[in-house]
Amino acid sequence: MTEAKNVPISMPAPDENGLFRTLNSMGTMTLRPDIFSSAFIEFAPKAPGRCLDIGAAYGVSTIPALAKGAHVVANDIDERHLQILASRITAEHRARLELAPGNFPDEMAFQPGSFGAVLICRVMHFFDGPRINRAAAKVWEWLAPGGKVFVVAETPFIGTARAFFPTYEARLKADSQWPGVVENVSAHDPKRAGSLPGLFHLLDDRVLSRVFASAGFTIERLEYFSRPDYPADIRLDGRESIGMIAVKK
């Protein structure tokens, strides 16, 4: 995680789709914030407390949130990503940025009620079900009343999950709690298996609303959205990603 601590590290160049690969084979960072990350960025400066960007990578959302005047705590499991993020901002913004490397949720601790907004963008689809439950519970604890969580994840409706779709549908029929768990990533996306962790968890509206409502949240917005910037083999029918905004009333 912290290899090459004293060696200067730089941000990889974008690929042909404008995606930046992560240094720890945990997928890519997007070039621009999506619609739900943009909602986080808009809310951040008026949130009832500091903001937390989980899996911030090189700062696709942290940097514009800082530019809007927010105080942001950037988290990532790979400290090198956060070093690069910090190297990309101005001294004025650095005063409102805290770096919090670590493994969310199990190895992260913050004061209860100390955040006004939390973004978890394209991270939770690397978690198994129980860990998603623990993530929602921790975010609930960390948010102040009136605070909001913004979640974005990949869904079963991606082109590379076509072969997995019958399994997903069968699990839905069987009322499975976690119908989108893909145990074998190399079967699901052999091209990217080397740049993804072993477990992939495609998330849908039922799972996200159940988990966050059970943790105490009121769901404010929950919808699928398209990813015109994703590579052609991942794009499908406009439901490639799902976003959710939930509030702690």
Ligand SMILES: C[S@@+](CC[C@H](N)C(=O)[O-])C[C@H]1O[C@@H](n2cnc3c(N)ncnc32)[C@H](O)[C@@H]1O
């Ligand atoms: C697919 S990238 C997404 C980056 C960015 N949030 C975006 O939307 O483009 C996932 C990022 O989350 C980080 N990550 C993965 N698991 C994590 C965990 N358990 N705790 C904190 N960060 C994590 C990875 O290191 C990586 O930088």
